[in-house]
Amino acid sequence: MSNKWTEKQIADLRAEVQKGMSQKRFLHTLAVEEMTDRLARLFGCERREEMCVAAILHDITKECSVDEHIALCQKYGIPDGEHLRLAPKTFHAQTAAALIADKYPEFADETVVNCVRWHTTGHAGMTLEEHLVYLADYIDMTRLFPDCVRLRNYFFDAEPQKMDEDERMLHLYKTLLMSYDMTIRALVDDGAIISADTVIARNEIAATLRKMQ
Ligand SMILES: [Fe+2]
Ligand SMILES: [Fe+2]
Secondary structure, three states, X not given: OOOOOOHHHHHHHXXXXXXXXXXXXXXXXXXXXXXXXXXXXXXXXXXXXXXXXXXXXXXXXXXXXHHHHHHXXXXXOOOXXXXXXXXXXXXXXXXXXXXXXXXXXXXXXXXXHHHHHOOOOOOOOOOHHHHHHHHHHXXXXXXXXXXXXXXXXXXXXXOHHHOOHHHHHHHHHXXXXXXXXXXXXXXXXXXXXXXXXXXXXXXXXXXXXXXXX
């Protein structure tokens, strides 16, 4: 694993992040960091440290109001408009990614920023690091929604640690497809807006699976 940052820098980052969110959100953040670490080890990711830092930073603007998001969008040149009011939940990934360079410049590493930027919607051409932070956010141990529990059990009950590399990647893609399908289904049921990035990410995963099987 690369050692870009000291343990103290990372502990200080956690403490700083904790100040800006509720205790519930912070416990989720720690659980996502733990799950990210577990998944990164399982898949032998060299950028495990960057992925864990992304996990710490992924929801730093999640509790902002729509007006606060609008202000952040204006400050960082993120196009907002009506879309923000219609689908405010997806904006925290963009505003959090933009905030890193400003508020935590020593952590403004490309992998960190991209894992944060795409942790909610996904997008075309996702990297393994981005996939795993996305998944960690979905299945962290604090998540008790039936879909999250189902997905966590699906992934770990198959004992991916015993699989060879190809089987493990196939299993990851199956798990990711399930997660996108559950998300899209829930959004459809709510009559909510689905980000085009999510549809593209889902279709790429489905296409990759077809080629793998
Ligand atoms: Fe999030
Ligand atoms: Fe999250």
